[in-house]
Amino acid sequence: MFAKLRFLPFKGRLGGVFFLFLLLLLAACTGKQEKLPAQSSLWGETEEGPYDLHEIQASGTIIAGTLSGPDTYYEYHGQGMGPQFMLAEAFAQSIGVVVQMEISPDTATLLKRLEAGEIDFIALEMPTWQTRKDESLLREAIDEWWQPERIKQIQSTASNTTFTVRRHMRPVMQDAAHGIISAYDDLFRRYSSAAGWDWRLLAAQCYQESGFDPQAVSSVGAQGLMQLMPATAEAMGVPDGQTFDPEQNISASARYIRRVSQSFSNIRDTQERIRFTLAAYNGGVGHVQDAQMLARKAGRDPHRWDDVAPFILHLAEPRYYRDPDVRHGYMRGSETEAYVRLIMERWQQYRGSARSFVSGSTPAPAKKSLHDGEYKSQVKSAEEWVPEETSE
Numbered sequence: 507m508f509a510k511l512r513f514l515p516f517k518g519r520l521g522g523v524f525f526l527f528l529l530l531l532l533a534a535c536t537g538k539q540e541k542l543p544a545q546s547s548l549w550g551e552t553e554e555g556p557y558d559l560h561e562i563q564a565s566g567t568i569i570a571g572t573l574s575g576p577d578t579y580y581e582y583h584g585q586g587m588g589p590q591f592m593l594a595e596a597f598a599q600s601i602g603v604v605v606q607m608e609i610s611p612d613t614a615t616l617l618k619r620l621e622a623g624e625i626d627f628i629a630l631e632m633p634t635w636q637t638r639k640d641e642s643l644l645r646e647a648i649d650e651w652w653q654p655e656r657i658k659q660i661q662s663t664a665s666n667t668t669f670t671v672r673r674h675m676r677p678v679m680q681d682a683a684h685g686i687i688s689a690y691d692d693l694f695r696r697y698s699s700a701a702g703w704d705w706r707l708l709a710a711q712c713y714q715e716s717g718f719d720p721q722a723v724s725s726v727g728a729q730g731l732m733q734l735m736p737a738t739a740e741a742m743g744v745p746d747g748q749t750f751d752p753e754q755n756i757s758a759s760a761r762y763i764r765r766v767s768q769s770f771s772n773i774r775d776t777q778e779r780i781r782f783t784l785a786a787y788n789g790g791v792g793h794v795q796d797a798q799m800l801a802r803k804a805g806r807d808p809h810r811w812d813d814v815a816p817f818i819l820h821l822a823e824p825r826y827y828r829d830p831d832v833r834h835g836y837m838r839g840s841e842t843e844a845y846v847r848l849i850m851e852r853w854q855q856y857r858g859s860a861r862s863f864v865s866g867s868t869p870a871p872a873k874k875s876l877h878d879g880e881y882k883s884q885v886k887s888a889e890e891w892v893p894e895e896t897s898e
Contacts, residue, residue: 557623557626557640557641558640558641558642558643558644559601559641559643559644559646559647560643562601562603562626562644563601563602563603565603566603566604567603567604567605567606568594568597568598568601568603568604568605568606568626568627569605569606569608569624569625569626570590570594570605570606570607570608570625570626570627570628570629570635571607571608571609571610571616571619571620571624571625571627571628571629572590572591572594572607572608572609572610572616572628572629572630573609573610573611573612573613573616573630573828574609574827574828574832574834574835574836575588575824575827575828575835575836576588576822576836577589577590577631578590578591578629578630578631579591579607579609579629579835580835580836580837580838581790581793581834581835582726582838583724583726583728583735583788583790584735584737584738584790585726585727585735586607587664587726588664589631589660589661589664590629590630590631591605591607591629591664592660592661592663592664593629593657593660593661593664594607594629596656596660597648597651600647600651601647607629608624608625609835611828611829611830611832612828613628613630616628616630620636620637620638621638623638626641626644627641627644627648634648634649634652635648635652670724670725671715671716671717671722671723671724671725671728671733672722672723672724672725673716673717673719673721673722673723674717674719674721674722675717675718675719676688676689676717676718676719678713678852679856679859679860682859685859685860685861686860687706687709687856687860688709688712688713688718689718690709690712690718690731690752690756691705691709691860693752693753693756693757694706694708694709694712694756697756697757697760698760700757700760700761700763700764701759701760701761701763701764701767702763702764702767703760703763703780704853704857706853706856706857706860707780707849707853707856708756708759708760708763709856709860710849710850710852710853710855710856711732711784711787711849712731712732712756713852714845714848714849714852715728715731715732715733716730716731716732716733718731719731720750720751720752720755721750729749729750729755730749730750730751730752730755731752731755731756731759732755732756732758732759734749734755734758734759734762736749738758738762739755739758741762742758742759742761742762743758744758762787763783763787766783766786766787766791767779767783769786769791769795770782770783770786772809773809774809775809778809778810778811780850781811781846781850782794782811782814784845784846784849784850785811785818785842785843785845785846788841788842788845788846789818789837789838789839789841789842789845790834790837792833792834793818793821793834793837793842794814794818794842795833795834796821796827796832796833796834796837797814797815797817797818797820797821797837797839798814798817799831799832800817800820800821800826800829800831800832801813801814801816801817803831804817811846815843815846818837818839818842818843819839819840819843820839821836821837821839822836822837822838822839822840
């Protein structure tokens with residue numbers, strides 16, 4: 507009864523689900539075995555009919571296949587970037603849908619996926635994009651939209667994209683004589699346990715992100731002291747319109763750090779896990795795991811940052827980001843490597859000049875040691891203490 511189906515991503519292609527369900531229920535009740543038209547299929551194209559422009563518009567999503575790279579498509583802080591992405595996004599908007607980018611390691615794979623119906627078109631630097639022969643309406647829509655001046659303008663915008671943060675930098679240390687790092691030290695202390703980090707490490711990361719400017723905004727939309735992306739802020743439960751609130755921003759960031767850190771729970775060394783967590787906060791968990799995989803293939807230790815950092819940098823090179831085992835493609839690795847290095851250096855400076863706690867706050871937990879045959883409590887310094895990880 508059922509033809510071979512083209513399976514599509516769950517998100518964005520659920521239009522008509524209730525209608526389809528009713529049709530199937532009716533067919534079951536009446537005993538009819540009639541095949542549904544291809545265009546009414548929830549899952550996509552069948553062998554009996556085309557999946558063309560009208561079906562794409564009904565689904566709400568168009569799938570573009572491309573190669574990863576700075577001149578095609580890549581992700582930066584969870585945001586799609588690159589000339590081919592911007593072109594595909596603009597075209598998708600023109601036909602009333604959203605675009606989903608799918609990367610492949612080479613053009614041969616792209617062609618196979620196109621013919622198999624896994625992608626709707628190939629977005630690469632060509633006279634125009636490639637579609638299947640049975641997508642005549644999609645082909646016409648692309649040809650009509652593909653105006654030289656429009657393409658030139660979009661490509662120019664993509665090539666001129668800069669990755670900056672609009673911020674008013676505060677001093678790296680507000681009051682060194684009294685061990686005060688910033689106006690937000692109390693908040694860093696309050697929420698450091700949610701991250702499982704020393705509060706001064708949170709402060710060092712905050713300075714790298716925003717320079718302690720609560721109104722900082724990046725060119726890709728990151729906001730506030732800890733430069734939370736809107737989607738991350740929403741996932742962490744930040745109320746609408748409060749991303750720039752210092753307490754909401756720091757609290758959500760601390761909880762997000764804990765979540766990212768759990769992706770590297772197999773790294774037992776605390777200092778190493780901090781480095782990997784910082785890298786993932788900046789560059790994305792997937793990219794960091796790709797670098798770990800490359801390090802493992804090269805015989806290096808994937809749990810040691812100094813062994814993985816070179817491959818973070820290599821993910822800006824085609825021979826590495828187009829490796830068949832690399833799942834997330836191109837990465838701006840130099841930024842991530844510097845991000846980790848500078849924060850760790852600044853944390854060391856803060857540890858040497860800022861107190862671990864203030865009068866009236868809770869000191870680091872006591873540690874028992876054997877002395878003269880008896881156990882006595884000794885308070886560990888903040889440099890020795892890293893909170894144990896707990897589940898959220």
